[in-house]
Amino acid sequence: MEFTLEFQIFYGIIGFSWIVFLFEFYLSIRQRRVYHETTIVPHQIAHGMDAESFEKSRRYSLDKNVFSMFKETVSNVMNTALLVCNGLPYFWSKSEELGETYFGFHKNEIVTSCLFIVLFNIFSTVIGLPISFYHHFVLEEKHGFNKQTYGFFVKDQIKSFIVSLILSIPLTGAVVYIIQVGGNMVFLYLWVFIILMSLFLMTIYPEFIAPLFDKYTPLPDGELKSRIEQLSASVKFPLKKLYVVEGSKRSEHSNAYFYGFFKNKRIVLFDTLLKDYVPLNADKKDKAGDSEPLISTEGANKKGCDTEEVLAVLAHELGHWKYNHVLKSMIVMQLNLLFNISLLLFFFLLFQLKKEFGVANKEREASVMRYVTKESELITARQDREAAEKKYKEAMKEKDNVMAKLKVLSTDKARLTQLYDDKCTEYNILQRSLDKVSDEIAGKDVKLKWVQSKLDKEIETNRQLSDRLQAVEEKQASQVEEASRLKFSEDSQRLFLQEIDVLKKKNQAMTEENNALSLKVQRLEKERLESDESLSKCKSVVNSQNETISGLKNQLANMEDLKNQLHVEHERLLAKDTEVDRVQKSNSELSQDMATCRAREAELLQFTEKLTAKNVRLQSEFSALEAKAEKLEKDVQPLTAQVKLLEEEIASLQSQLGAEKQAKDGDNKALARLVAEKTKQLDQAAKEIEELKSENQIMKRKHASNIRELNKELATLKKKCETYSSGDALGDTHTLGYGSRTSSCQSLNEVQQLAHLASIASTLSEYILSVENALLAPALYAKSREPAVSDFILNR
Numbered sequence: 079m080e081f082t083l084e085f086q087i088f089y090g091i092i093g094f095s096w097i098v099f100l101f102e103f104y105l106s107i108r109q110r111r112v113y114h115e116t117t118i119v120p121h122q123i124a125h126g127m128d129a130e131s132f133e134k135s136r137r138y139s140l141d142k143n144v145f146s147m148f149k150e151t152v153s154n155v156m157n158t159a160l161l162v163c164n165g166l167p168y169f170w171s172k173s174e175e176l177g178e179t180y181f182g183f184h185k186n187e188i189v190t191s192c193l194f195i196v197l198f199n200i201f202s203t204v205i206g207l208p209i210s211f212y213h214h215f216v217l218e219e220k221h222g223f224n225k226q227t228y229g230f231f232v233k234d235q236i237k238s239f240i241v242s243l244i245l246s247i248p249l250t251g252a253v254v255y256i257i258q259v260g261g262n263m264v265f266l267y268l269w270v271f272i273i274l275m276s277l278f279l280m281t282i283y284p285e286f287i288a289p290l291f292d293k294y295t296p297l298p299d300g301e302l303k304s305r306i307e308q309l310s311a312s313v314k315f316p317l318k319k320l321y322v323v324e325g326s327k328r329s330e331h332s333n334a335y336f337y338g339f340f341k342n343k344r345i346v347l348f349d350t351l352l353k354d355y356v357p358l359n360a361d362k363k364d365k366a367g368d369s370e371p372l373i374s375t376e377g378a379n380k381k382g383c384d385t386e387e388v389l390a391v392l393a394h395e396l397g398h399w400k401y402n403h404v405l406k407s408m409i410v411m412q413l414n415l416l417f418n419i420s421l422l423l424f425f426f427l428l429f430q431l432k433k434e435f436g437v438a439n440k441e442r443e444a445s446v447m448r449y450v451t452k453e454s455e456l457i458t459a460r461q462d463r464e465a466a467e468k469k470y471k472e473a474m475k476e477k478d479n480v481m482a483k484l485k486v487l488s489t490d491k492a493r494l495t496q497l498y499d500d501k502c503t504e505y506n507i508l509q510r511s512l513d514k515v516s517d518e519i520a521g522k523d524v525k526l527k528w529v530q531s532k533l534d535k536e537i538e539t540n541r542q543l544s545d546r547l548q549a550v551e552e553k554q555a556s557q558v559e560e561a562s563r564l565k566f567s568e569d570s571q572r573l574f575l576q577e578i579d580v581l582k583k584k585n586q587a588m589t590e591e592n593n594a595l596s597l598k599v600q601r602l603e604k605e606r607l608e609s610d611e612s613l614s615k616c617k618s619v620v621n622s623q624n625e626t627i628s629g630l631k632n633q634l635a636n637m638e639d640l641k642n643q644l645h646v647e648h649e650r651l652l653a654k655d656t657e658v659d660r661v662q663k664s665n666s667e668l669s670q671d672m673a674t675c676r677a678r679e680a681e682l683l684q685f686t687e688k689l690t691a692k693n694v695r696l697q698s699e700f701s702a703l704e705a706k707a708e709k710l711e712k713d714v715q716p717l718t719a720q721v722k723l724l725e726e727e728i729a730s731l732q733s734q735l736g737a738e739k740q741a742k743d744g745d746n747k748a749l750a751r752l753v754a755e756k757t758k759q760l761d762q763a764a765k766e767i768e769e770l771k772s773e774n775q776i777m778k779r780k781h782a783s784n785i786r787e788l789n790k791e792l793a794t795l796k797k798k799c800e801t802y803s804s805g806d807a808l809g810d811t812h813t814l815g816y817g818s819r820t821s822s823c824q825s826l827n828e829v830q831q832l833a834h835l836a837s838i839a840s841t842l843s844e845y846i847l848s849v850e851n852a853l854l855a856p857a858l859y860a861k862s863r864e865p866a867v868s869d870f871i872l873n874r
Contacts, residue, residue: 092158099154106147113140122744138221145217149209156205169197191254192247199246203239210235223330230327237290249275265423269416277339284337284344293324297347302385306345309389313400316341326350332383334391336399345392351383390750394743417721424710445689452682456675463672469560470665476553477658483546484651490539491644497532498637505630529633530606536640537599543647544592550654551585557661577660584653591646598639605632 119132127135160166173193174185183189214231218224226234253268260267288294297303297320310317318338325333325348332351338344383391398404504525609629 088161092161095154095157099150102150103147106143110140110143113143126747134221138223141217141220145213152209169194169201173197187258188251188254191250195246195250196243199239199242203235207235218329224328225326225330226328234291241287241290245279265416265419269412269419272415273412280337281339284346288323292328294321294346295324296320297322302352302388305385305389306392309392309396310345313396315396315399316343317345318342319344321346322349322352323347324349334388334395336395345395347388351388351391353384386750386754390746393746393750397742397746421714421717424714445693449682449686449689456679456682459672459675463668463675466560466665466668469557470661473557473658473661476550480550480651480654487543487644487647487651491648494536494637494640494644498641501634501637505634508627508630526609533602533606540595540599544595547588547592551581551588554581554657581657588650591643595643598636602636605629605636609633 113136116136117133119127119129123132170190173190176193177183177186177189181189211231214224214226215228252271256267256271257264297306303320306320307317309315315336318341321344323346325331330350332348334345334347334351336343336345612625612629615625
């Protein structure tokens with residue numbers, strides 16, 4: 079087997095998958111060693127986990143690690159066996175047979191791909207059933223996590239199989255159709271289609287597919303719901319609905335997640351995550367009398383989390399949303415998908431170019447072979463033409479020989495006519511000399527012998543002529559066969575066959591005439607015997623002259639037959655002449671055919687020139703394609719190196735992400751504690767604020783009453799000052815001398831008293847303002863404290 083580029087890429091992919099598997103297997107072994115060595119609760123989680131829980135978690139992690147290693151090994155071995163042992167081509171051939179037998183589609187790629195997906199899903203489901211059964215009913219059951227029954231497991235597998243078929247068949251058909259009509263931009267169309275389908279499935283899965291497997295109920299109103307809404311509002315998470323999924327019918331594991339796009343976000347909590355959770359429709363179920371409860375929710379929810387722990391779990395999930403981890407991971411996945419599709423298209427185009435090059439190379443070899451065959455046909459045509467020319471020359475020579483023989487036959491004819499005339503004269507002489515018959519019997523005997531010798535000669539000449547005719551017919555048959563070889567077109571062959579039929583008919587006529595002549599010769603021989611007997615009788619009896627005359631008449635009739643035969647031979651010669659003319663015409667047609675062959679030869683030479691030019695162009699294009707392929711290979715090498723670097727970076731980032739997750743988990747727990755403490759402080763501060771507000775209101779009332787009293791006192795003091803000022807004015811106008819002096823001293827004293835009263839009033843007003851500020855300060859402090867605390871919570 080030739081180790082081509084396809085096999086190199088094929089086995090390279092298999093080897094890379096095994097390298098990744100062995101690396102992950104090594105990491106699993108290291109993790110298992112850590113599980114074995116860590117038997118004491120680490121101090122980082124000692125405050126939240128006791129030794130018994132840690133031991134249970136460690137044993138479960140060990141068993142799960144062994145199971146995952148076994149599962150990955152079986153999966154990788156099965157995938158490699160499917161690829162190496164032609165499992166996928168076998169499924170594809172069976173899909174084609176099913177499509178052609180039951181659906182009437184002969185090698186339809188869309189139908190075949192859908193049937194292939196169905197067969198492969200059946201195979202993978204059957205192979206994965208034992209592993210899934212062991213995971214649920216052995217591993218999970220051993221550690222007390224499994225809560226589903228055998229019937230529920232079978233029902234779940236059937237539902238998942240049907241849903242996978244309903245989703246995968248139309249998606250597979252659409253992908254194959256896009257590949258068929260996509261052209262050079264098929265990778266972009268396929269990438270956009272996969273993005274749209276993934277978004278569509280992410281949208282419809284929680285609404286339509288997930289309810290087929292689990293029951294979703296709204297979270298009841300209470301402290302948990304209000305706290306979750308407050309937490310969502312603090313990070314500006316657009317929460318629309320809160321659901322609780324009935325996960326306790328499957329397992330004791332707990333989880334929480336959110337889904338949705340834009341402002342249509344929903345949070346889903348597992349009922350195993352909540353402590354003392356009772357569904358909203360529990361009363362309805364009790365009234366309806368559900369006869370087959372899958373689990374006892376009462377026992378399942380005893381191990382739930384309290385409100386703070388649930389909020390911590392949701393804070394972790396909302397942190398992913400806050401820092402756009404989901405969006406970033408989706409973008410990275412889609413870019414990786416685009417790269418994989420582009421790489422797949424590159425390999426596909428590379429294989430297609432290689433196939434086109436192979437087809438072009440085969441076409442070039444086929445054109446060379448066609449050129450060689452045409453050249454060989456030309457050579458054979460030339461040889462046939464030379465053989466035909468040789469045969470034509472031989473036919474011309476035979477024609478000359480036949481003409482010479484015809485001339486000899488014409489001389490023989492003249493001689494026979496002369497003999498006939500002589501016989502006629504002899505007959506006249508015999509009739510004249512009937513009386514002298516007896517005297518001339520001896521002469522008659524001599525003449526009869528001479529005639530007999532002449533007849534023998536004529537018979538021999540007739541036999542020679544028949545032999546010559548047979549030779550001519552054989553040559554004619556050979557010429558006919560050779561002429562049939564020389565004919566290329568169907569019309570000439572038909573004409574030649576007709577001529578052969580005519581010649582056969584003539585040959586049959588000749589043979590019949592020859593047979594007739596042989597019969598006549600036999601008859602003549604019999605008559606000769608009879609004439610001999612008559613002559614013997616004439617010798618014995620002279621009176622039998624009349625009988626001899628009748629014999630001579632018979633001989634004359636025979637001579638007439640010979641004359642007719644000579645006439646037939648003459649006509650036959652004329653037919654031979656016409657046949658020779660026809661052969662000449664056929665030779666001229668052959669020469670024309672040779673001219674057309676030469677023209678075709680010139681056309682074939684032009685075609686060979688075009689072929690050579692095309693071969694040169696194809697060779698140049700092939701060299702260009704080779705250069706392009708080499709360039710693409712060189713471009714792929716840095717891309718593969720870059721992919722390896724990116725994978726290493728991803729691995730390092732994943733390790734860093736794990737470390738960051740562990741660190742962030744500790745931070746989140748500390749922050750949760752701080753948030754709890756701050757909320758308690760806020761509650762205390764709110765209570766103090768309310769007390770201060772009530773005290774403030776009381777102080778305001780006291781302050782208002784004091785202000786009224788002070789205002790009254792101020793009014794009385796103002797009135798006294800006015801009376802004092804009016805009394806001083808009257809004293810100045812009506813008293814003089816000593817009394818005036820005393821009154822001026824008294825007025826001075828009153829002015830001092832008024833100034834003292836004004837200072838007292840100012841100090842009272844300042845005191846009032848200070849009291850008001852003191853009363854208003856706690857409220858302002860509380861108001862300013864509230865946004866500061868809320869900002870602190872939001873920032874944390």
